[in-house]
Amino acid sequence: MSSAPATGPAGVRRATRDAQEPVIGGVAAGLARHLGVPVLWVRGGFVLTALLGGMGVALYAGLWLVLPADSRFEADAPGLESAARGGRRPARGRRLGDVGPAVALAALALGAVLALEAVFGRAAIFWPVFIGVVGIALLWRQADEAQRERWRDTTGRVDPVRVVLGSGGWAAYGRLAAGVALVVTSLSLFAYRGGSVAVARDVAVSALLGVVGIAIVVGPWIYRLASDLSAERGERVRTQERADVAAHLHDSVLQTLALIQKNAQDGPTVARLARAQERDLRSWLYAGESADESTLASALRRAAAATEDAHGISVDVVAVGDCDLEEPLRPLVAATREALTNAAKHAGTGRVDVYAEVAPDAVDVFVRDRGRGFDPGAVPDDRLGVRHSIIDRMARHGGAAEIRSAVGEGTEVRLHLPRPARTRQEDQG
Amino acid sequence: MNQPGVPVRVVVVDDHAMFRSGVRAELAASGAGQVDVVAEAADVDEAVAAVEAQRPDVVLLDVHLPGGGGAEVMRRTATSVPGTRFLALSVSDAAEDVIGTIRGGARGYVTKTITGPELVRAIGRVADGDAVFSPRLAGFVLDAFAGTIDVAAVDEDLDRLTEREREVMRLIARGYAYKEVAKELFISIKTVETHMSNVLRKLQLSSRHELTRWASDRRLL
Numbered sequence: 215m216s217s218a219p220a221t222g223p224a225g226v227r228r229a230t231r232d233a234q235e236p237v238i239g240g241v242a243a244g245l246a247r248h249l250g251v252p253v254l255w256v257r258g259g260f261v262l263t264a265l266l267g268g269m270g271v272a273l274y275a276g277l278w279l280v281l282p283a284d285s286r287f288e289a290d291a292p293g294l295e296s297a298a299r300g301g302r303r304p305a306r307g308r309r310l311g312d313v314g315p316a317v318a319l320a321a322l323a324l325g326a327v328l329a330l331e332a333v334f335g336r337a338a339i340f341w342p343v344f345i346g347v348v349g350i351a352l353l354w355r356q357a358d359e360a361q362r363e364r365w366r367d368t369t370g371r372v373d374p375v376r377v378v379l380g381s382g383g384w385a386a387y388g389r390l391a392a393g394v395a396l397v398v399t400s401l402s403l404f405a406y407r408g409g410s411v412a413v414a415r416d417v418a419v420s421a422l423l424g425v426v427g428i429a430i431v432v433g434p435w436i437y438r439l440a441s442d443l444s445a446e447r448g449e450r451v452r453t454q455e456r457a458d459v460a461a462h463l464h465d466s467v468l469q470t471l472a473l474i475q476k477n478a479q480d481g482p483t484v485a486r487l488a489r490a491q492e493r494d495l496r497s498w499l500y501a502g503e504s505a506d507e508s509t510l511a512s513a514l515r516r517a518a519a520a521t522e523d524a525h526g527i528s529v530d531v532v533a534v535g536d537c538d539l540e541e542p543l544r545p546l547v548a549a550t551r552e553a554l555t556n557a558a559k560h561a562g563t564g565r566v567d568v569y570a571e572v573a574p575d576a577v578d579v580f581v582r583d584r585g586r587g588f589d590p591g592a593v594p595d596d597r598l599g600v601r602h603s604i605i606d607r608m609a610r611h612g613g614a615a616e617i618r619s620a621v622g623e624g625t626e627v628r629l630h631l632p633r634p635a636r637t638r639q640e641d642q643g
Numbered sequence: 644m645n646q647p648g649v650p651v652r653v654v655v656v657d658d659h660a661m662f663r664s665g666v667r668a669e670l671a672a673s674g675a676g677q678v679d680v681v682a683e684a685a686d687v688d689e690a691v692a693a694v695e696a697q698r699p700d701v702v703l704l705d706v707h708l709p710g711g712g713g714a715e716v717m718r719r720t721a722t723s724v725p726g727t728r729f730l731a732l733s734v735s736d737a738a739e740d741v742i743g744t745i746r747g748g749a750r751g752y753v754t755k756t757i758t759g760p761e762l763v764r765a766i767g768r769v770a771d772g773d774a775v776f777s778p779r780l781a782g783f784v785l786d787a788f789a790g791t792i793d794v795a796a797v798d799e800d801l802d803r804l805t806e807r808e809r810e811v812m813r814l815i816a817r818g819y820a821y822k823e824v825a826k827e828l829f830i831s832i833k834t835v836e837t838h839m840s841n842v843l844r845k846l847q848l849s850s851r852h853e854l855t856r857w858a859s860d861r862r863l864l
């Protein structure tokens with residue numbers, strides 16, 4: 215459904231890293247989102263402070279350490295997740311344009327380094343440290359990537375190779391190799407400064423040996439731990455999912471099918487049951503279609519569902535934007551319900567379109583049918599049902615309603631309600 | 644480009660055989676003489692093979708398809724069959740999938756609840772090179788340009804819609820037919836179609852996307 219995510223319950227707002235499209239670690243994007251400022255400012259701030267003796271770099275690294283990624287266990291609707299697991303959804307490819315900022319930042323960093331070197335001439339100690347830092351950052355970035363991939367691992371297994379390499383690919387191997395090479399180079403350079411080539415070689419070899427040794431000692435243990443963990447996790451996930459699916463199918467699909475079997479001769483009833491079931495299953499599978507009355511769009515959807523069930527017509531709701539359903543908006547929902555009922559009763563058509571648009575300063579709802587229509591001028595004055603329940607109701611609450619109809623062309627009810635300023639501010643905050 | 648009297652050649656791509664035969668039956672019933680289903684396919688590989696072998700006028704494409712979805716079919720056939728147009732037909736209502744498929748090159752999107760005659764009309768429009776916006780797609784498009792849909796596939800730097808284009812999209816979202824939109828805005832149907840094509844073009848070709856296409860055409864990606 216085309217509705218904005220509803221604002222969640224108020225709580226402590228915690229900053230997170232943007233794990234979806236990070237340039238380096240997603241810190242700047244996450245921070246910008248948290249502070250509500252353009253991401254360019256944050257990036258600029260980091261670059262500027264980086265020039266002040268590298269404080270920005272340290273700050274970035276520190277935040278990278280402590281900020282959690284934003285999408286660890288983000289769950290999609292079951293239908294979409296299943297489609298994603300089966301490789302049936304269009305993949306989100308990284309585009310050439312996404313690499314641009316990273317290249318620009320790298321160029322800037324290199325420029326800053328060269329400038330510093332030109333001013334201070336500290337190449338001797340500066341370069342080993344710089345290369346080492348870049349190497350560690352690369353390794354870190356890879357670990358981060360791998361972590362993200364691991365959360366996405368759909369088989370539920372925790373594979374140690376996967377933990378390090380993510381889903382593999384030349385980028386992962388490249389980052390890993392480049393990171394290790396840079397760190398070793400840095401160590402060698404540092405050692406070379408203090409002594410001869412032989413010392414440098416010894417240091418490099420011993421560093422490598424150290425890494426390999428740790429891997430040999432700790433490796434099997436990590437491997438066992440990982441397989442235990444993955445078995446446990448897989449079991450839990452499977453059980454829960456099966457229980458959820460079974461419960462849902464029992465409550466909805468099976469019951470409906472049983473009813474349909476009983477009423478097989480009754481065409482309209484079967485159609486009504488099937489429609490209600492489709493709506494229900496759709497909202498379960500493709501989330502975002504909820505009808506829980508917490509937001510305007512969901513309240514309109516519920517009104518549409520009620521009309522569908524009561525009158526056996528089909529109502530298509532399209533909502534652009536969304537907002538919390540607050541008291542001032544309720545007359546709008548009531549008027550929409552009334553308009554839907556009128557269309558279902560009098561239009562003589564099987565289909566009604568509802569379009570809602572939530573703008574910062576007003577809400578508009580349009581209810582349109584292509585039924586037989588009527589001549590609004592010819593409605594006798596004593597038939598005030600529409601006038602009373604729709605036009606007057608909207609007018610009482612500071613809105614406006616207009617009914618346009620022509621014989622043979624259907625009817626459209628237009629509802630307009632300005633939004634109070636308070637709501638607007640909350641929405642933007 | 645599509646001569647009257649000559650049926651539009653269509654390939655139906657969907658991973659559910661039941662749905663494919665349903666569409667085939669519906670098109671045979673409502674579109675006899677106008678639409679001719681020349682092949683069916685159940686996944687991306689089959690679809691690519693069928694499209695390249697048949698070179699149909701229109702491909703009815705499911706958004707969710709084994710092998711990478713409808714977008715993958717369009718990506719792999721983009722250069723080999725330039726004359727073929729794609730119409731997305733899906734039960735999925737996830738905005739990001741639908742918009743992603745449109746951005747992948749589809750000329751329109753209709754839901755699977757569409758009636759036979761409406762589907763035949765939509766196929767005819769797409770074959771003629773026009774865009775087909777269902778009310779739901781129009782809603783998604785308005786959301787995408789307003790930045791309300793959080794879709795990775797939608798760039799921050801989408802060209803803005805003009806006030807007139809927004810107006811047309813709104814009316815489509817309200818359930819107006821093309822000729823009713825024209826009447827409402829006191830413009831010709833041709834102008835409505837031009838506006839719709841412009842919206843589709845803006846959605847498909849923002850600056851980044853153009854860059855990607857330029858690069859992939861030259862095998863740089």
